[in-house]
Amino acid sequence: MTKIDLDKTSVRSLNSNLQDNKDNSETLIENPKGKHNLAVGLTTEQKVHIHGHVGYYCAGMNQKANILIEGNAGPGLAENMMSGVVKVEGNASQYCGATAHGGLLVIKNDAAARCGVSMKGVDIVVGGSVGHMSAFMGQKGRLVICGDAGNALGDSIYEARIYLRGTVESLGTDCIEKEMKQEHKQELRELLNSAGFDDMSLDGFRRYGSARKLYNFDIDNAY
Amino acid sequence: MCGIVGLYFKNNNLDDKLGYFLSDMLVEMTERGPDSVGFAIYDSVAKQGMIKCSILFGGVDQGKTFDWDLLKNAINKDFGSESVMHVYGSHAVLELPTDSKSISKWMKVNFPELSLISSGKRIETYKEKGLPKDVINSFNLTNFKGSHALGHTRMATESAVTTEHSHPFSTGDDICLVHNGSLSNHNTWRRKLLKEGIPISTDNDSEVAAAYFNWKISQGNSLDESLKSALVDLDGFYTFAIGTKDGFAVMRDNFGCKPAVLAETDDWVAMSSEYRAIATLPNSEKANIWEPIPGKIYSWEKTT
The missing domain is CATH 3.30.70 (Alpha-Beta Plaits)
Structure with a gap:
């Protein structure tokens, strides 16, 4: 395992080392101290373990890498992730998993506003609650919320699926509750297990998705 | 974009190091605001x-x-x-x-x-155009003492880069405001407030917010009441931090676009636009850290 101390190494040098890592090895990053853009643009299978809190845009554009953050993450975590796994032991700030196409994003505690905004295929599992406008314009992928959701959940949602266990302050335009069929229970079980929430019961989870009323032009929607 | 920081000591042990800690926080916020820097220090009465x-x-x-x-x-x-x-x-x-x-x-x-x-x-305010590190050195901020302080690094979006346009802005006796964001209805409010006799000297949007609080408080509203009514009256994106004689308050607008992080230990409470400014403080790695919920007022005050 390689250790990189960000008190001594620049973020640019850290990222170029990680981007060049081709041998599936593990890297431990110490003293992140809220720095931005850590472990971005990785394209190979490897483990990255960040010990502490990270700033903006950590793990952005991730492909294949498995990134664990032992702390909180600032805004824009795993933005536009393509594949791989990003896991946060603490909380994540605004718009985590924004526009992400694939992979798995796990937030152990809470995620702030706009979690999974415009998600395009990523799976996001949040152990706690999410803020307002989560899964806004979500096109594809699954968002699992084990706690509560803020205002306007799933506003203008396309084909992303939302599983919510707690309460929702309000649903966004065109987002409705849908029947929880056997296939959805199975899908949810798999998502919870892959996030490490094996012990969590499926009881109380509800499914939300698009009413598909905004797909076609409706004169009543025009101002 | 701007950077704002606040630091409040829960006991007197650290008072001698207020300026030292505040300058580290402000320098860390240089990238969010390289134009100008300002700070309000609450020292001896x-x-x-x-x-x-x-x-x-x-x-x-x-x-x-x-x-x-x-x-x-x-x-x-x-x-x-x-x-x-x-x-x-x-x-x-x-x-x-x-x-x-x-x-x-x-x-x-x-x-x-x-x-x-x-x-x-108690309040003393200092601000000047220039790179935060240079201005901080010119004021010898590291030598300043006090119980709490607010600071601001500015990247102007709404009005000119001058010392007069820098934050903090006074909003009445011992009260000051620092702001990260932009207000879209500040011209309307500037006209209204000038008619009410509240002085506004620049075309800065944040100064209008400060004048708004000045007006609300002068009408007998508490700081909490004034902040609540700002959520309705002031249109735009903002995180406000307000310093008072014995403490400080933080509030984000309902959309919560502008960032803020709060952190608390046994010794201090700190707020900043980003965690990295808080990371410069002692024991920050053990602090309780959270993001203020949009539209909610957070405040700390020493009872004297």
């Missing part, structure tokens, strides 16, 4: 019957200097020899036996080239 006034010479931006002896002599003549004046480059902090309204009027008549940027029993 002015003597009975006296107030502290922070005076700024805005001509510093044009490379001009001001002969502070002129002010000193005039103050001694009109307010008596017990008045005290400390000069810090483009700023002077006075302690004199008067009230804010009288000194404000007196300044306008006698020294229109100077600005009274704060007044009260």
